[in-house]
Amino acid sequence: MSWTDERVETLKKMWAEGQSASQIAKELGGVTRNAVIGKVHRLGLSNRVGGPATPEPKPAAPARPEPAAAPRPEAVAPRAAPQVEDEPVAAAPAAARAEPPRPAPAAAPTPVQPAAPVSVSPARKQIVPAGQPLPPQPSAGEISPEALASVREVEKRARRLTLMELTERTCKWPIGDPATDDFWFCGLGSIPGKPYCEAHVGVAFQPMSARRDRRR
DNA sequence: CCCTGATTCGC
DNA sequence: GCGAATCAGG
Numbered sequence: 001m002s003w004t005d006e007r008v009e010t011l012k013k014m015w016a017e018g019q020s021a022s023q024i025a026k027e028l029g030g031v032t033r034n035a036v037i038g039k040v041h042r043l044g045l046s047n048r049v050g051g052p053a054t055p056e057p058k059p060a061a062p063a064r065p066e067p068a069a070a071p072r073p074e075a076v077a078p079r080a081a082p083q084v085e086d087e088p089v090a091a092a093p094a095a096a097r098a099e100p101p102r103p104a105p106a107a108a109p110t111p112v113q114p115a116a117p118v119s120v121s122p123a124r125k126q127i128v129p130a131g132q133p134l135p136p137q138p139s140a141g142e143i144s145p146e147a148l149a150s151v152r153e154v155e156k157r158a159r160r161l162t163l164m165e166l167t168e169r170t171c172k173w174p175i176g177d178p179a180t181d182d183f184w185f186c187g188l189g190s191i192p193g194k195p196y197c198e199a200h201v202g203v204a205f206q207p208m209s210a211r212r213d214r215r216r
Numbered sequence: 217c218c219c220t221g222a223t224t225c226g227c
Numbered sequence: 228g229c230g231a232a233t234c235a236g237g
Binding site: 020021022033037038040041046167169170189 | 217218219220221222223
Binding site: 042 | 231
């Protein structure tokens with residue numbers, strides 16, 4: 001692969017967006033992050049934010065004042081959207097509610113009225129939008145006891161990562177109540193190709209066999 | 217361990 | 228110019 005205009009353009013764009021070299025390399029394909037970094041430098045796109053430490057032993061740099069005209073949107077760290085939205089992660093949040101140690105979430109009446117969400121919660125943070133009334137979630141009863149036990153155990157060792165700390169190799173299983181501070185992601189090593197660690201894969205992906213005993 | 221960017225240096 | 232290897236740091 002060579003650095004065609006298009007590829008360079010993509011590189012510039014993504015770099016400006018704050019994408020990491022590895023992400024850019026993946027996007028472009030055919031190059032490693034090293035190649036990307038090397039190119040970035042040759043293009044003179046390297047960052048170096050804090051203006052002061054610009055150790056330029058350049059004694060005589062005539063033409064080319066290079067003013068502070070470097071609007072770096074990085075301070076705000078837009079950071080591409082979280083990669084959490086991997087794929088079929090739909091039914092995930094389900095078991096997350098299997099957590100017992102919870103005072104009084106929203107178990108109060110009005111179970112079907114997303115119109116008036118907050119109110120119930122103590123003077124905490126505002127509840128998240130939560131427009132939809134919880135997607136189909138497998139009742140805890142459908143999950144094998146083993147898997148559940150395993151999850152309980154694992155969640156004690158969870159790394160408690162924040163959204164931004166998740167990568168393609170960390171378990172993205174949510175734990176706790178998103179509406180409060182008691183919320184984080186498992187973060188343990190995920191199974192290659194899967195968004196969760198072994199324990200959470202166990203409760204996330206059901207062979208949908210245990211529910212077919214519906215006979216009558 | 218995973219990741220990040222920075223630099224070097226043979227090609 | 229290119230980018231693997233290496234370095235330095237989180």
